[in-house]
Amino acid sequence: MQSSSNPPPCPPAPAPSWIADPAELAGRLAYGPCRIGIDTEFIRERTYWPQLALVQIAHERDGGQEVLLVDTLAPGMAEALAPILADRSILKVMHSPSEDLVAFRHTCGVVPRPLFDTQLAAALAGIGGGMGYQRLVEQLTGVALAKGETRSDWLRRPLSPAQLEYAADDVRHLFEMHDVLEGMLGELGRGEWLEADAERVADMAEDSALERWPHLSMRSAGFLDLDAQRRLLRLLRWRDAHARDSDRPRTWILDNELAVAIARQPPADRDALQAQLEAHPKAPRKLGDAIWRALQEAADDESAVPDAGAAEKRDKNRLRQLQTAVATRSAELGLPDGVLASRRHLEHLMDRGEWPDALAGWRRELLEPVLAPLLTEAGAPPPPVDG
Missing domain, CATH: 1.10.150 (DNA polymerase; domain 1)
Known part of the structure; x- marks a missing residue:
């Protein structure tokens, strides 16, 4: 007989359901849930945009919780997800969702709203800032989650049992955390703070504009004079636009180090630029014409360029x-x-x-x-x- 001092073990969580048919996804959620828990798995190593590989959805029905593992590689699945994500009558409970939101916008054409971000909620409740999902789950529920599949290949099919279980765990505890955190924020009178922050996160994901001053995020830009910073700005703006249009990582288009070198000592002519590209191991040699044009074309707002070297002053x-x-x-x-x-x-x-x-x-x-x-x-x- 089990000792009364040791509580009985929790029953195993129900197995998640694999959803590869868009009609089945629509049918499972046709009853109109008031909230769903969402997470995603995506790959972004070789692309500008995150490649959405899997969407995990937790929902409640008939007194229980079910986890759906939605195969976003299945034809028509992105279109089936879009109306669910866009439905403002359904609260989307997520944890630190900024990159997930970008993945949804690119793949499904919609950013989920309204949001309840459990990481933001924990910060505003005074529990801790920037807490990871596993740590917050353990702190609020006492459940220690496995960490074994964080770097899996989520684009492969079929996914392994370990991957499926790991993916399901990422949404199983969202509702429990939501209830605790919502109560804490209510007592503190900070529910509106979270709503405002969550809307801002969604707005940022919705904004498709490229960063206006990309040079400011580069420490090396602070060591350039203002003319060189303007040249660097032209190169980075061109690079970011080209990376987005070609769906390739930024540094695959133009390496940071090379961009700074070109901006610091601009080539005298197109041939000199090509010689500089040929001498650099990571240079995009075939893009010489485009780089030269970008370097020569001043933007209308360059007079307002913020100085990346302001930290020294x-x-x-x-x-x-x-x-x-x-x-x-x-x-x-x-x-x-x-x-x-x-x-x-x-x-x-x-x-x-x-x-x-x-x-x-x-x-x-x-x-x-x-x-x-x-x-x-x-x-x-x-x-x-x-x-």
């Missing part, structure tokens, strides 16, 4: 004051470091004199009273007021 003492103010406000609210505002957001605020989109809404309402005095000290220009 930044008032570091002022930045520390801003960080301290944010840390103090975060502690008062019981929020993990980085949730209210990251260093990068504060640098944006200092360098450009404007509030970044990531600090809009409830974050700005909380931070502006404590940051505005620091930003206006010693003659620093105040950030402009929206509207």
Whole structure:
């Protein structure tokens, strides 16, 4: 007989259902669930866009939970998924879904809404910032999940039993976590914070525009003068557009190191550029004409290019004051470091004199009273007021 001090083991979870027929997917969810748990498996090693290989959907019916493993390689499956993802009467419970949303937009033509992001919810509830799914599951439910299939080939068929079980586990605990986190956020009065953050994440996935200032994310760009930064900007904008159109990774089109080298010491003519490409082992030699054109064509907004070297000129003492103010406000609210505002957001605020989109809404309402005095000290220009 089992000791009363040891609870009986939990019954095994029901086996997931493999769905390779679009009509079956529609039939399983025809009753109109009020919420579904979603995760995806995708591959992005050789492409610009994530290749959606599998969609896991948890739903509740007749007092139980069922997990559907949806084969997105099956003909017509993307079209069958689209109306489910677009249905705003169904809450989509997901964990850190930003890349999943991009995969859905590219494959199904729709970004799921409304969202409940369990990672964001955990941060706003004060549990921890940026927590992984497995860690959060264990903290909230006590269940320790296996980690064995994180780097699987999800495009192969058939998938192994271990892959199927791993994939199902990624959605099995979303509802339980949703219920706990929703309750915590309700008690704290932060449900609207999560809704706003989740909408912003979905908006970012919906936005198909390329990054406006891609050079800012490259540390080496900060060591270039402004003219060289403008040349680098032209190359990176061309590269990103070409990578997207050809569905290839950015660095396959033009390596970062080579782009910086060309921008730093621009070739005198087309032949000199080709010689530079021929001398570089990762150079796209066949794209010489396109690279030369990109290098010569100035953009209309180049006069507004932000200086990637601003970090060297930044008032570091002022930045520390801003960080301290944010840390103090975060502690008062019981929020993990980085949730209210990251260093990068504060640098944006200092360098450009404007509030970044990531600090809009409830974050700005909380931070502006404590940051505005620091930003206006010693003659620093105040950030402009929206509207």
